[in-house]
Amino acid sequence: SAVISQKPSRDICQRGTSLTIQCQVDSQVTMMFWYRQQPGQSLTLIATANQGSEATYESGFVIDKFPISRPNLTFSTLTVSNMSPEDSSIYLCSVLRGGLYGYTFGSGTRLTVV
Amino acid sequence: AQSVAQPEDQVNVAEGNPLTVKCTYSVSGNPYLFWYVQYPNRGLQFLLKYITGDNLVKGSYGFEAEFNKSQTSFHLKKPSALVSDSALYFCAVILGDNFNKFYFGSGTKLNVKP
Structure with a gap:
């Protein structure tokens, strides 16, 4: 299965700021x-x-709040914009390689907004 | 709407005893079923899956699960629990018409006591 490196592993951010997860x-x-x-x-x-x-965003999520980049086949970023305490969550990236047998999840980014 | 239910927030078992973590689903279409485990500060790790064929599937670390179509269930089991099995377990479904989207259950915290 694929190996995923996700950064940062955790962060504490002020409300109103943005964080980009790699x-x-x-x-x-x-x-x-x-x-x-x-x-x-x-x-x-x-x-x-x-x-x-x-x-492609799921219902309830919009690009202005969660802009995503995918510049190449090995890298992506998710930005959490204009953060509020409600955005405090773990954010995980996942990849699919090799059909249904090939889902892999990153270790996640634990975000706390204060 | 598609949904996956894990009716127990927490399951407590003694080491050496059998364990069961329950999962039921309500979906339209053919489901593909998965179990993932999440250890503290770690990403999701794949345990096992049911795609087709034998209803009893065996996975990592001695876990197994039985697909029951009539009861729309996919309970996770292990004959003899270990303290190291203590973690958060997620049941998930993918539908045959969209392999790109998991529907996750709410998770069950398994506590195995010595």
């Missing part, structure tokens, strides 16, 4: 995904990012 994969992948895990809750898909095209 996801680096050790091999080329077509599909990259960003998930949010709010405290005590399950994972929710934010968006799907394909290289060379705009990300």
